[in-house]
Amino acid sequence: MAKNEKADNKALEQLTKTAKDVYDKSLKGQKPQLTMPVRSLSNVKYEKKGGYLALKNQLKVRTLTYNTVKSFAQTLKVMAISKELIQTDDHASKRETYYISKNWGAARFDEQPESDAVMDDIEAMMSVNREQLRFLPEEKGGEVAGQLVVIDKDRDTGKPLRIDYTGFGSGAYSIPISVEHLQFQTKAKFILCIETAGMFQRLVAHNYWRKANCVLISMGGVPTRATRRFVRRMADTLKIPVYTFVDGDPYGIANIYRTLKVGSGNAAHINEFFCVPTATFMGITPQDIIDYKLPTHPLKDVDIKRAKDAIKNDPFFKFHKTWTQAIEQMIKMGVRAEQQALAKHGLNYVIEEYLPQKLKKTDKFLP
Amino acid sequence: MAKNEKADNKALEQLTKTAKDVYDKSLKGQKPQLTMPVRSLSNVKYEKKGGYLALKNQLKVRTLTYNTVKSFAQTLKVMAISKELIQTDDHASKRETYYISKNWGAARFDEQPESDAVMDDIEAMMSVNREQLRFLPEEKGGEVAGQLVVIDKDRDTGKPLRIDYTGFGSGAYSIPISVEHLQFQTKAKFILCIETAGMFQRLVAHNYWRKANCVLISMGGVPTRATRRFVRRMADTLKIPVYTFVDGDPYGIANIYRTLKVGSGNAAHINEFFCVPTATFMGITPQDIIDYKLPTHPLKDVDIKRAKDAIKNDPFFKFHKTWTQAIEQMIKMGVRAEQQALAKHGLNYVIEEYLPQKLKKTDKFLP
Numbered sequence: 001m002a003k004n005e006k007a008d009n010k011a012l013e014q015l016t017k018t019a020k021d022v023y024d025k026s027l028k029g030q031k032p033q034l035t036m037p038v039r040s041l042s043n044v045k046y047e048k049k050g051g052y053l054a055l056k057n058q059l060k061v062r063t064l065t066y067n068t069v070k071s072f073a074q075t076l077k078v079m080a081i082s083k084e085l086i087q088t089d090d091h092a093s094k095r096e097t098y099y100i101s102k103n104w105g106a107a108r109f110d111e112q113p114e115s116d117a118v119m120d121d122i123e124a125m126m127s128v129n130r131e132q133l134r135f136l137p138e139e140k141g142g143e144v145a146g147q148l149v150v151i152d153k154d155r156d157t158g159k160p161l162r163i164d165y166t167g168f169g170s171g172a173y174s175i176p177i178s179v180e181h182l183q184f185q186t187k188a189k190f191i192l193c194i195e196t197a198g199m200f201q202r203l204v205a206h207n208y209w210r211k212a213n214c215v216l217i218s219m220g221g222v223p224t225r226a227t228r229r230f231v232r233r234m235a236d237t238l239k240i241p242v243y244t245f246v247d248g249d250p251y252g253i254a255n256i257y258r259t260l261k262v263g264s265g266n267a268a269h270i271n272e273f274f275c276v277p278t279a280t281f282m283g284i285t286p287q288d289i290i291d292y293k294l295p296t297h298p299l300k301d302v303d304i305k306r307a308k309d310a311i312k313n314d315p316f317f318k319f320h321k322t323w324t325q326a327i328e329q330m331i332k333m334g335v336r337a338e339q340q341a342l343a344k345h346g347l348n349y350v351i352e353e354y355l356p357q358k359l360k361k362t363d364k365f366l367p
Numbered sequence: 368m369a370k371n372e373k374a375d376n377k378a379l380e381q382l383t384k385t386a387k388d389v390y391d392k393s394l395k396g397q398k399p400q401l402t403m404p405v406r407s408l409s410n411v412k413y414e415k416k417g418g419y420l421a422l423k424n425q426l427k428v429r430t431l432t433y434n435t436v437k438s439f440a441q442t443l444k445v446m447a448i449s450k451e452l453i454q455t456d457d458h459a460s461k462r463e464t465y466y467i468s469k470n471w472g473a474a475r476f477d478e479q480p481e482s483d484a485v486m487d488d489i490e491a492m493m494s495v496n497r498e499q500l501r502f503l504p505e506e507k508g509g510e511v512a513g514q515l516v517v518i519d520k521d522r523d524t525g526k527p528l529r530i531d532y533t534g535f536g537s538g539a540y541s542i543p544i545s546v547e548h549l550q551f552q553t554k555a556k557f558i559l560c561i562e563t564a565g566m567f568q569r570l571v572a573h574n575y576w577r578k579a580n581c582v583l584i585s586m587g588g589v590p591t592r593a594t595r596r597f598v599r600r601m602a603d604t605l606k607i608p609v610y611t612f613v614d615g616d617p618y619g620i621a622n623i624y625r626t627l628k629v630g631s632g633n634a635a636h637i638n639e640f641f642c643v644p645t646a647t648f649m650g651i652t653p654q655d656i657i658d659y660k661l662p663t664h665p666l667k668d669v670d671i672k673r674a675k676d677a678i679k680n681d682p683f684f685k686f687h688k689t690w691t692q693a694i695e696q697m698i699k700m701g702v703r704a705e706q707q708a709l710a711k712h713g714l715n716y717v718i719e720e721y722l723p724q725k726l727k728k729t730d731k732f733l734p
Contacts, residue, residue, distance in 0.1 A: 091572060093565035096710040102662045103711060138565040140587060143507070143541045152536025156574055161536040169519025169528040170548070174510045174541040177568050181537070198460035198505040201544050205458060207523055220507060295469045343463040344470060 004180040007132045008086050014126040015083050015133075022064075022076065034062045034075060036125035037269055044268040046315030051261075051277025053315065055124075055268045071118070073107045078118050085134035089155075091178065093138050094119065124269040131178045131229070141175025141226035143200065143218040146209030147188035148234075153181060165215075170205060172218070179230045184237050186215060190359075191234060193217045193279070195246035195256055199339050199350070208351050212359070219246075223260050228274045231260070235278050242276050243365065245355075248284030249336035250299070250306040253327065254314065257281055262316045281366035282358050286330040289337045292354065295344050296335035307331050320367050371547040374499045375453050381493040382450050382500075389431075389443065401429045401442060403492035404636055411635040413682030418644025419629045420682065422491075422636050438485070440474045445485050452501035456522075458545065460505050461486065491636040498545045498596070508542025508593035510567065510585040513576030514555035515601075520548060532582075537572060539585070546597045551604050553582060557726075558601060560584045560646070562613035562623055566706050566717070575718050579726070586613075590627050595641045598627070602645050609643050610732065612722075615651030616703035617666070617673040620694065621681065624648055629683045648733035649725050653697040656704045659721065662711050663702035674698050687734050 022032040038058040047054035064072045098112040109115040123130045152161040194200045200218035209216050235242050246252035261279045263271025307327050310317045317323045342350045389399040405425040414421035431439045465482040468475045476482040490497045519528040561567045567585035576583050613619035628646045630638025674694050677684045684690045709717045
């Protein structure tokens with residue numbers, strides 16, 4: 001993993017400051033404390049200005065006592081790992097971090113959820129993201145194809161590496177688990193984030209990105225942190241719009257699109273970094289199901305529950321009237337349609353008709 | 368998807384021959400028939416010479432009658448789609464094929480499992496693989512990094528595209544859903560197939576492939592058809608060994624490794640193309656758990672069942688005594704260990720100690 005010095009320095013500074021505070025308090029005979037935001041849905045709000053789900057300001061304080069000594073020690077040990085990882089330009093997966101603790105005697109983690117929670121606490125405490133602390137998830141990123149050049153760096157030689165996706169043919173670039181160090185160059189006019197690998201492959205196989213002059217992202221369901229961060233950094237750097245193309249169902253809307261656009265409710269302390277507030281929703285909309293006479297499936301109970309939850313409880317959908325209306329329309333219609341349902345009109349109808357028609361009216365996209 | 372003319376011609380020939388036979392019989396007033404292998408475990412054997420699970424020779428005959436008219440028509444319609452896809456150099460996902468049928472009136476498929484089964488039948492009937500018929504799965508392939516150049520072709524210009532993975536930095540190449548048209552160039556000494564994305568990322572981040580002069584493949588669990596075919600075509604073309612590095616548990620051995628090496632039991636009609644008979648098993652072995660003092664987890668009931676099934680019922684493990692012994696050793700030890708458990712000895716112990724030590728004794732790898 002190549003270095004991003006600014007991010008590294010910020011993380012090191014936070015780690016050292018927190019540790020020094022604990023050390024100083026201990027020397028003075030005072031009880032050391034660690035203060036961090038409460039990470040629960042009750043402490044989450046929709047941050048209109050930034051456009052993401054953010055933490056409110058409830059804090060929890062962990063004081064070193066007889067009862068907290070193990071988790072206190074574990075938190076400091078994990079902070080020490082993070083410091084070493086940054087200084088040696090290395091990373092550890094969440095699973096590896098769990099295994100490292102096996103040499104800590106009484107302070108070792110018994111199950112991985114314990115070490116994961118400590119990493120989440122440190123991430124929230126430091127206000128830097130876990131990737132900057134060099135703790136990386138196992139989950140794969142998405143795939144990228146199209147009109148894009150990424151600049152990476154060779155770890156051994158330090159030389160910049162220029163990776164031009166336009167020469168990838170039928171293949172694609174697989175997003176690494178950390179993307180902080182990447183730089184982007186493009187002449188593309190927009191970024192298209194696609195739900196299914198099948199649709200992505202169709203657009204890649206037909207070089208759709210060349211005709212439409214765009215970057216194609218395969219999210220493969222709910223986008224991972226790495227995928228969201230990759231799209232976000234592209235959107236910030238390149239200043240081009242991000243359009244989302246998912247199934248016309250409550251899962252595509254309330255899970256996939258919502259997570260890409262505003263982040264997830266249970267990770268609000270890092271949504272600031274891991275969402276794409278400029279993203280808009282191209283389709284499949286409930287209205288598309290009518291306009292394009294798409295084959296549908298009836299909404300299942302779980303779909304209806306998800307849709308009703310979204311308009312009742314989700315601060316993002318509640319904020320946008322057009323979304324409330326669209327979701328109500330879907331519930332009333334009682335059906336859902338997949339993006340591949342466009343194949344009813346011919347396999348390449350999506351390339352020749354649907355996408356060009358939709359892209360003429362980007363101002364009509366749902367927010 | 369670029370063309371592979373030899374494969375295309377074979378598929379077209381088979382499709383036309385089968386259709387012509389049906390047509391001729393109909394004209395003569397005879398009942399047309401379609402003959403295909405029985406696709407069930409009872410019709411599967413371990414083909415020692417080729418090194419894969421293969422079909423035995425039970426056949427089923429589908430005769431056109433009042434009762435079979437719908438499935439008979441569907442089979443011919445899907446064959447016609449395949450012919451058109453080959454001739455227009457296009458592909459259809461399994462889901463798209465299902466949706467195309469929505470315009471077939473009474474012959475339309477009601478649920479996708481019906482159209483999937485018809486594709487499997489045609490694949491078995493033609494003795495060509497589904498990819499050659501241009502029906503592609505949705506599932507993503509794995510990732511590749513390291514000492515490898517792949518030659519693809521630009522669909523629009525027909526020009527060859529040379530993709531050099533050594534310049535990919537922290538990223539990787541994502542294997543496309545069809546790989547028949549790719550060519551390979553390398554100076555690498557071996558191919559290392561890795562179970563988890565986390566371990567793959569560690570080896571990529573540290574440019575392990577450069578030190579060890581190899582190609583790295585991330586299988587991400589049980590390898591998909593595209594991943595297996597990619598490794599198989601590399602192994603055939605480049606004539607270098609394939610080593611497998613998975614978790615030391617019954618799932619890593621009896622599911623992931625077994626599927627890579629000899630294919631899967633319920634797809635025996637295509638294992639000939641989709642397995643890597645030259646692959647060997649590097650680790651984690653039950654003996655590694657002892658030799659490297661790895662942290663373990665107890666085997667669960669499902670693990671023990673899987674392990675016992677493998678030595679009792681799986682023709683591949685039954686054939687190899689060393690495998691039967693290794694699996695019996697694991698059952699006796701009652702524990703399993705993950706590849707990331709090596710992190711107990713330090714995050715890069717796997718790169719500095721484990722892999723170099725194992726690679727000195729490739730003749731000791733399990734078959």
